[in-house]
Amino acid sequence: MARIIPGYPGNLLVSAMAASFILLMTLYNFNPPVITHALTTEKVIALTVDDGPDPMYSPEIVRILDRYGINATFFVVGEQVEKYPQIVKMEAEAGNEIGNHSYTHNNLDCLKHLDVREEIISTNDIICKYTGQNVNWFRPPRRRHHRSVVREAKLQGLDTILWTSVVETKRARDPEEMAGLVIEQAHPGGIILLHDSRLDRSKTLEALPMIIEGLHKEGYRFVTLSELFGRRNRGI
Numbered sequence: 001m002a003r004i005i006p007g008y009p010g011n012l013l014v015s016a017m018a019a020s021f022i023l024l025m026t027l028y029n030f031n032p033p034v035i036t037h038a039l040t041t042e043k044v045i046a047l048t049v050d051d052g053p054d055p056m057y058s059p060e061i062v063r064i065l066d067r068y069g070i071n072a073t074f075f076v077v078g079e080q081v082e083k084y085p086q087i088v089k090m091e092a093e094a095g096n097e098i099g100n101h102s103y104t105h106n107n108l109d110c111l112k113h114l115d116v117r118e119e120i121i122s123t124n125d126i127i128c129k130y131t132g133q134n135v136n137w138f139r140p141p142r143r144r145h146h147r148s149v150v151r152e153a154k155l156q157g158l159d160t161i162l163w164t165s166v167v168e169t170k171r172a173r174d175p176e177e178m179a180g181l182v183i184e185q186a187h188p189g190g191i192i193l194l195h196d197s198r199l200d201r202s203k204t205l206e207a208l209p210m211i212i213e214g215l216h217k218e219g220y221r222f223v224t225l226s227e228l229f230g231r232r233n234r235g236i
Helices: 010-029 058-068 078-083 085-093 113-131 147-155 175-185 202-217
Strands: 045-050 073-076 097-099 160-162 190-195 219-225
Touching: 045 058, 058 085, 058 202, 073 085, 073 113, 078 113, 085 097, 085 113, 097 113, 113 147, 147 160, 175 190, 175 202, 190 202
Parallel strands: 045 073, 045 190, 045 219, 073 097
Antiparallel strands: none
16 A cells, blocks of 8 residues: 655645545536426416527517517527527517527437537527526437436536426327417426427417417416526626
8 A cells, every 4th residue: 555655745646636536426426406397386387498599480489478478488509599699689688588408409418528518518608699698597409318418517507407398299289289288287387398490380389379378367477497496597
C-alpha cells in the first residue's frame, strides 16, 4: 500500500484523484426525477406544444390561444427555431413559455454524452437569443429519457417533463374524439401534449378550441408549466 508522506507533492495528486472519484460517483448516482404532473387539488392544467416552430400550424395555435386569453408552453426544436425565428418570437411575445425539445429531435438515448450536452445547450442558447427567456424545462424527443439524458438536462438547469394526456392518439379518429378523450382524462395538475409540426396537424387545430372550451366548462384554468409549478420564467 502506498504511504502518504506529509508535505510530499504527491499528496496533492492523491487528493485530486480522490476528489475526482467522489465527484464521478456523485454524478453517477445523481438521478433527477422525470416529472409528469403537478401535485395540486386546484383545477389548473397546462397545455404543451411540441416539435415546432412550423409556419403552417404554430401561428394558428398561437391565434387560438390568444382568442381564449390563455398561454401554453411550446417545446421547440433548435434547428426549427433557426429556420423560423420570427415564429418563436411571436410565441414568446404572446406570453407563451418556451421549452427545450433538443436541437435535432433525434433519439438522445443513442447519442454520445457530449452530443447530448450540445443538443441541450445549443437549443437553450438559441431560445434565449430569439426570445430573451431563460429556459426551465426539457422534453426529450420521442419520450426517450435515459437517466444520463435527464441528468445532463438537470446539469444545464432544466427539469425533464412529460405529460398526462395526448391530443393526437390512435384511439381518436376525429377532432371531436380527440377533444373528448383529453377532457375525460383531465385532472388537477395535468399536462396536455399536442403537436404543431412534422405531420398533418389540421385535426389538432380543430380539436384545440373544443378542448379549451370543454375544460373551461369543467372549471379548469390553463397555465404555463412554470406557472403550474410556481416558478418565475425570468428573462435576461
